[in-house]
Amino acid sequence: MIPLQCFRVTFSKLSPxxxxxxxxxxxxxxxxxLYQLGSSSIEKVIECLPNLLSLEVLHIQQSYCTPENLSLLPTTLPSSTLTTLELVNCAINxxxxxxxxxxxxxxxxxxxxxLRDNFIDDEGGxxxxxxxxxxxxSSGKPANDHNSSCSFKKFKFLDIGHNPFTGHGISSFIDELAHFKSDSINFTLSLPLGWKDLVCEHDSFTKVEQHLKFESNEDD
Structure with missing residues (x-):
């Protein structure tokens, strides 16, 4: 039997x-x-990642992710072709x-x-x-670790919008970005519009402005 072919799929409440x-x-x-997945279904999706040789984007939303059902991710993600991972409103803490x-x-x-719309607080920050x-x-150069070096060449975008960070937690992100060598890093941190005034008042805002993107909570 010839396998079915499909560029993009959307499903909800799938069983494992x-x-x-x-x-x-x-x-x-x-x-x-994928939407509204149970814990066992999340585990199955993570387990299957290395088998999907054409997969670029995995979006999971309105599900409940835990260290247990994500436990295989550090093993399967590096073996996959995934370029974008979106775990939105997945109770990630x-x-x-x-x-x-x-x-x-x-x-x-x-x-x-x-990682938009989760429960990541300052500790997670x-x-x-x-x-x-x-x-x-800290100087805008990749770490010496081989795996980190590979990631450095690719990683460009992190969305942490609508998580329960305090002002101190947000300042920590700005402080970290301020250490980047701006002309050598192609990276964007996405934040909600509600944090814009706080971030703009930060002493290092002018150093990191080009790395920031402020977005509303509405889906594109």
């Missing part, structure tokens, strides 16, 4: 078996948008975001990470700032 069929029987999928960060640091292809430092280094 349905996820497996979608991700193993349909060839040439480039973009997958400062614990589960560490698993995502581990995967990003191991990935050779990932260019964009969307510290971990994300550490990720940026490992990817780009």
């Amino acid at each position: 078996d349905e996820c497996a069929i979608l991700l193993t029987k349909v060839s040439s999928i480039v973009k997958v948008y 400062s614990s589960s975001v560490r698993t995502v960060i581990d995967a990003v640091l191991m990935s050779h292809h990932l260019e964009a990470l969307n 510290v971990h994300l700032c550490s990720m940026l430092k490992q990817l780009f280094g």
